[in-house]
Amino acid sequence: MKKIMYLNIILLILILISFITFRIYINVNNENNKKIDNNIKDIVIEKNILKNYTSYLYQDETGNLYTKNYNNHNEIDIDAIIKEDKINDFNNKVEELLNLKYPKFIVNSLLQEDVIRNYLIRSNELVIYFSNYQLEYELEELLYLKVNYNEIKDYITFTVILDSEYENEDGFKYNNSKKSVAITFDDSPNKNKTTRLLNILNDNKANATFFVVGNKINSNKDILLTMKSLGNEIGSHTYNHKSMKRMTDEEIVLDFYKMNDLYKSLFQEDLKLIRPPYGSYTDKTLSLIPASFILWNLDTNDWKHHNSDYLVNYVLDNIKDGDIILFHDSYDSSISAIEKLLPILYSKNYQVMTVSKLFEVKNKPLELNKDYYKAS
16 A cells, blocks of 8 residues: 555656656747747747747738748848858849749849848748839739749758759749730731740740731741740731631631641641631631631720830720730830830739630630630
């Protein structure tokens, strides 16, 4: 009996010691957390612990985000996690990844000296939150960049387990929180005008569909190859740009396959889209050609209005999610309008894509021998 009583007493003592030890541990850690969070009244959005580093993402009362990082409870800045001789390499990598994610007009703003960068240390990546930047158009999104440690493994001062697979952020990927439209260009290609337009589209993380006239292909193969390589789409605008209503059925079919053969010789695939010149076709025409007929629901009439500001305002006043917009790459005023328009559309939460991509994201598969005016 006494033996059992002694064992119970010993067990109670062990429990008491464990409890006291646990309380001391909790108090010490609370004290350490108080040191880290001292005088910070803002909301902690995220907390990460990696080796000796503790990284916090805060939101202040105005909604702005910022970070604080600690090494063994001492606050540190970016110099503590990037090797001194690798700072320039790190900054170059950030610029490279920014150019993958954002349009040029945003990247140029984020690279200015007075822009503030806040760094959040995660287990597999460094996240950079940007503030104090100046943009011509107010954005509806938070500007940040995820930098996987695979990209900067030789620059950081600590060791991590690298992801076996990862993807960098890509500004051309569809975002289902945004509105989507397709901008199309008829009578393409047009030498330097089209080349300039392709650069503008690429700089703004936009793609378009070009309806190409077949008799221009042989003298513009390099432009068409570049067009496709940048993610744009090519459709037929017939070989000779004749009204289909003035052609016989046999002429329509021969024209399509003549155009298709040229396209196939370049891209080893058949044409899937066609835009009849002048929007002119019949129900019989639909049955003759194994392609989707792509029309439009927003016509800029840029062949008549050679004023870029007018064209920009017309689109902004009438654009809606799912629209197919008609331009021509034949006019300098149209190219200038696109250059002005794309940053504004981006700021208004629109993404500009090819016709096929638009119908894909709207879950409306394109069918052959049918006509389409919009995807909404």
